[in-house]
Amino acid sequence: MPNDVEVLIAGDRVPVYAHPGDAGADLLAAEAVVIPPGERATIGTGTAIALPDGCVAFIVPRSGLAARHGITIVNSPGTVDAGYRGEIRVTLLNTDAREPFEVRVGDRIAQMIVQEVLRARFVPVESLPGSHRGEQGFGSTGYRGRAASTEGAPE
Ligand SMILES: O=c1ccn([C@H]2C[C@H](O)[C@@H](COP(=O)(O)OP(=O)(O)OP(=O)(O)O)O2)c(=O)[nH]1
Numbered sequence: 192m193p194n195d196v197e198v199l200i201a202g203d204r205v206p207v208y209a210h211p212g213d214a215g216a217d218l219l220a221a222e223a224v225v226i227p228p229g230e231r232a233t234i235g236t237g238t239a240i241a242l243p244d245g246c247v248a249f250i251v252p253r254s255g256l257a258a259r260h261g262i263t264i265v266n267s268p269g270t271v272d273a274g275y276r277g278e279i280r281v282t283l284l285n286t287d288a289r290e291p292f293e294v295r296v297g298d299r300i301a302q303m304i305v306q307e308v309l310r311a312r313f314v315p316v317e318s319l320p321g322s323h324r325g326e327q328g329f330g331s332t333g334y335r336g337r338a339a340s341t342e343g344a345p346e
Pocket residue numbers: 250266268269270271272273275278279280281282
């Protein structure tokens with residue numbers, strides 16, 4: 192099974208896979224910004240790509256920035272469509288209540304995961320086929336481990 196795909200790229204900040212086997216290639220900031228506590232900023236990466244048809248790129252947060260500084264992405268995962276040729280931009284949110292977050296040019300602010308994607312053919316029907324889960328959702332199975340949960344209704 193091929194596990195790579197050619198993605199054309201314009202701009203001098205090429206995303207970097209830090210290790211072999213990494214799913215995400217780090218995106219670099221093309222501009223310097225200071226994000227005050229609780230605020231957001233949309234930051235250019237100086238990068239534009241041409242994904243092959245049938246692919247998508249998802250822009251997702253970096254766990255180190257999240258754990259150390261409370262930095263996340265407002266619209267995570269950001270979706271880069273195969274037909275998009277504009278600059279990839281990342282809307283960071285500083286969730287820290289006290290510390291501003293400084294982004295410098297060249298900082299690795301997010302990561303991009305390239306995937307194959309199916310396109311749905313939506314087929315209208317009168318009723319949907321049955322399934323084990325049915326209409327259960329939104330926490331219907333609870334969240335505590337079995338040992339900790341009381342019997343009966345899910346918590
Ligand atoms: O975090 C993101 C998300 C999207 N994009 C680019 C690539 C994507 O193909 C395009 C449109 O994104 P999306 O479909 O999420 O935006 P929309 O708000 O639905 O706008 P549109 O009406 O342009 O589709 O913007 C980014 O650069 N960064």
